[in-house]
Amino acid sequence: MPPMLWLGVAYLGALAALLITSLWTQNDFTGEIERAWTLENFQDLFRVDVYRTITFRTIGIAALVTVIDAVLAFPIALYMAKVASPRAQRLLVIAVLMPLWASYLVKAYAWRGMFSADGPIAWVAAPFGLHSPGYGLFATTVTLSYLWLPYMILPVYAGLERVPSSLFEASADLGAGSWHTLRRVVLPMAFPAFVAGSIFTFSLTMGDYIAVKIVGGTTQLLGNVVYDNQGAANNLPFAAAVATVPIVVMLGYLAAARRTGALEQL
Amino acid sequence: MTATAISLRGLSKHYDQVRAVDDLDLDIADGEFFSMLGPSGSGKTTVLRLIAGFEVPTAGTILLGEDDVTTRPPFARDVNTVFQDYAIFPHMSVLENVEYGLRVKKVGRSERRKRAEEALATVRLEAYAARRPHQLSGGQRQRVALARALVNRPKVLLLDEPLGALDLKLRREMQIELKQIQREVGITFVFVTHDQEEALTMSDRVAVFNEGRIEQLAAPVDLYERPASAFVAGFVGTFNLFQGEAARAVVGEAGSFVIRPEKVRLDAEAPTDVTGLCIAPGVVREVVYLGSTTSTVVALDAGPTVTVSHPNTDTSIDAALERRDQRVVLTWRRDHLVPLASSETAALPEEETA
C-alpha cells in the first residue's frame, strides 16, 4: 500500500497541482501567479486560432512519427524475434538499446548536423542538384522518429517473441504464403504490441520541445508553447492550461488503446 | 500394400554435428495409420517436420504420392499438421480457425462455411463455432486443431504428439476417437508419439526410432511379441533380458534372449511335465501391486533377476504378498523366448513412463 500511496501523491498530486495552476492567472508584468479562479486560460486556448493549429500540428506529427516508427520497427522486430539466432538476438537487443545510452541532446544535435546546409544530407543530395531539406517539420519528424524508434521496436519485438512459431508454421501448413501469413496472423497478433509501442512514440512526441527547438527551424509544437509560456514568458498558469491538452489527448488515446488489449502488453 | 502415400529415400537431416535423421528409407501406405515412436531426440519429430516442409533435408528425397516435394515450401504440400501445442490462432474464432485453410485457397464463402461446419461436426464441436480459443478446454482445442487440418482434406495428416498435453483419461478417449475419425475420413495419418501404449493402440504399423534411424518397423503385435532389439523390447513394454553368462545358465545356450513378464509362471514347486518349458528356481525379493496386475521380482539362483507379472483376478493379493522371501520356481514356454541379434544388446533405452 505505501508504494501506491507514494505513487498517488507524487504522480497524481503533481498532475492535480498542474490542473489547479491552470485555473489561476498571472500578472504579465511581474510574472507573479495570482490565485484567483478563472477559466480565462482555457478560453484563450480555444479562442486563439494559433493554439488550435499547433495542437493539430502536434497530433499530426505524433501520429506520423508513430506510423513511421511502426513501419520501421516491424521488420527489425520480426527479424529479431523469429529469424535471428539467440546470439544474434541478444546482440540486436543491445544494438537497439544502444542509442538510449547516448544523451538525447547528442542525438538531436547529430540530426541538426545531418540536416545543416553543409551536412551529410546536403552532401549526398548535391550531385543531384538538390539541397538539404533544412530545419523544419520534416527534420523534426525524422529526428523524433529516430529518437523514439527503440520505444517501438522493443514492445513489438517482445510481442512477436511471445507469438509461438508454431502459429506461423500452422499458417504455412494450411496453405498460406508469407504475405498472407504476415497479414492474417503476424500483424493481428502483433497489433496490441504496436499499440503499446505507439503509446510511447505518441506521448513522447506530444510532449517534446527540445528536438523541435534544435531541428524544427521556425516550427513549434505544443511542448514549445508550454516552454515559451513557462520558461520564457513565465506564465505558469497558461503553460499549465496548454499542458492539459496533451494530457487530454493521451487520455483519449489510452482509452482507445485499452480496448485493443494493448495495455496488457506493457 | 496399396498405393504409397509417402516415400522417403535416403533422407538425412544434420544439425552441425548431430545427425537428427540419418539416411532414412520409409514407405507409408495410403490410408494407413502410421506411428513414429521413440524417445525425445530420436528423430521422429524431425521426420514429421521434413514431411511437412518446415525443415529442409540435408540429403534425400520426399515423395508425396508421385510428387517430389523435397524442395517445396509447406504451403505447397498437400499435407496438414496437428501441432503439439495445437497452434490455434488466438485472434480468430473456432470457425475462423477451421475456415483458415479454405480461405487461403479462396474457397467460396458458403462452401467454406459448409465444410468447416462438417469438420467441426466430425470432432463434435458444432456448438462451439463462435467461441474464442481461450474459452476452450485443452481437449476441445485439440479437436479444433484436428478439424482445422481435416477440413482441407489433405492426402496425409501429420500429428505431432497431439495428445501429449492431455490428462490420461482424456488421452485414452481421444486415442479411440482419433482412430475412429481416421477410419471415417480415410486419410493417411502419420502420428508421432513417445508413448508406446498410444502407438500400439492406434496404429496399423509402428516405426521405432533411435538416434535418427528406424530400429524396427512392424505391426504392433509383431513389435511387442518379436522385438528386433533390446532397445525395441525395452521401449515397447517391460521385459526380462538374459545375455552372456545368464543366458547360458538360464536358457542353456549363448546369445541374448528376452521374455515378457506376463509370459512367466510363478509356482511354489516345479511342474511335473517340463516338455518345451524353461524352469528357473529363485527367491522372491519384492512384490509390487499395480492395480490390474501385480509384479513380483524374483532373484534367480542362476544369477539374474526376473520380473513376473500377473493379472489380479482375486480381490486380495495377500497370497502374493506372503511369498516375499520365499523360494519359488519360474517357468515359461521355450518358444516365448525371443532371441535378439547379439550385437543389439549394448544400447538399452531409458524406460519412459508416459
Added chain:
Amino acid sequence: MRNIGSKRLAAVACAGVLALATACGTSSGGSDGDKKASADQGGFSAPDVPMATAIGDPEGQVNILAWPGYAEDGSTDKTIDWVTPFEKESGCQANVKYFGTSDEAVQLMKTGEYDVVSASGDATLRLVAAGDVAPVNTKLLKNYADIAPFLKDQAFNSVDGQMYGVPHGWGANLLMYDTEKVSPAPTSWSAVFDDASQYAGKVTAYDSPIYIADAALYLMDTQPDLGIKDPYALDEDQLAAAVEVLKKQKENVSEYWSDYLKEVQAFKSGDSVIGTTWQVIASVAQGEGAKVEAVLPDEGSTGWSDTWMIGAEAKNPNCGYLWMDYITSPKAQAAVAEYFGEAPANTQACSLTSDPTFCDTYHAEDAAYAAKIHYWTTPIEQCLDGRTDVKCTDYGDWTTAWTEIKG
C-alpha cells in the same frame, strides 16, 4: 509550486496595482524627447525589501545569473577570463549560469537560487515589482562613483531615487551577415524584413516576444503613418502591423535562436546567412572561423542597458556585493566590454581597453548616442510613449502575438 508567503503576495499584488495606477502620472523628468520612455513606468513604490548596510565576511561563493559573455572564466577562450581574478581576490567561488532571454532571467531569479543577476531593461522593473531583487546600497561599492552619470538613477534601474542595481554596460542589437553569401554589405534592417526573400530559408531572428520591437522600429522608419513613437509602446493596430512584418519574415526564416551557440553554429554551417545578433556572438563566430560581420543598420537599433541586481533572498549577499563592485571596476569593465562588444558603464575602463579607440567606437561616453538606442523595456498597458487616448499592448499580448507569428 512556489511557496510565497501571503504577506509577500499581498505586497506584490499591491505593487502591481500601484504600478498601473501611477504609471502615467509621473515622469522622472528625462530630457530631449525622453528616450527612456520606460521612465514613465517608473514612479511606483517597490515592495519593502531591506537594503544591505555593510559588506560582511564573504560566504565563500556567489551564484551569478548572467547574459552569455558577462562572466567568462576562461572556459570559452583561455585568454578571456575575469572571473578567476575575482575568485582569488575575494575568496568567493563564482558559480555562473547563463540565460538566453530576459524572460528566462526573470523566471530563474524567482527560484531564489541566484545572488546576483545582469538584468536588461525589460527585466529590471519586473524583478523590482515582484520583490525578487533588493535595493542596492551604492555607498558600499567603491567603483560606483565612476559609472557614467547618464546611467545612474534611471527609470529602469531605480525607484524613487533608490538604485536597485549598478549599471554594467549597454549596446545595440546588430545585424550579422555572412560576408561570402551576402553582398553588398547590408546597411538596413530591410535585409531581414522587406528584402528577406533574397536569403529565403537563411534568415535568422531572435526567439523572444521582445523581438517584435525590432519590427516596430523598422516600421517607424518605413511606415511613419502608423505613428509608432516608441517600439515598446504599440497599440493594437501598431502591434498588428509589426506582427504582419514578422509573419512575412517568417517565410524566409530558417530558424529562431535564443541559444547563442546555436546561432554561432548556424552561421558556421551556412544554415543562416543573415539576422539579428549581439557583438559577442559575432566575435565568437569569427573566432571559430566563420566569415561573418556585424553592423549597426541605418535605422538604429533596439538594444540593452544592463544592470547588476542583487536577489532579495540572496544566500551570499556579501560575495554578491563584492562581485558587483568587482565587475564594475575599470579593469573588469574593459575586459567585459571588449569581449562582449558593448559600451562599459564605468568610463574609467576606456583607458584600459586593448583597442585605444574602443570607447569611441561604442560611444561609451556619448550620452546623446546612448539615447538613440531603443533599450529593451517591458511593454505595458499604459503606453510608454505618453499616449493616454489609447491602450497599449502589454507583454502578455506580445507573448501571444509571438506564438501566433511562429504559427
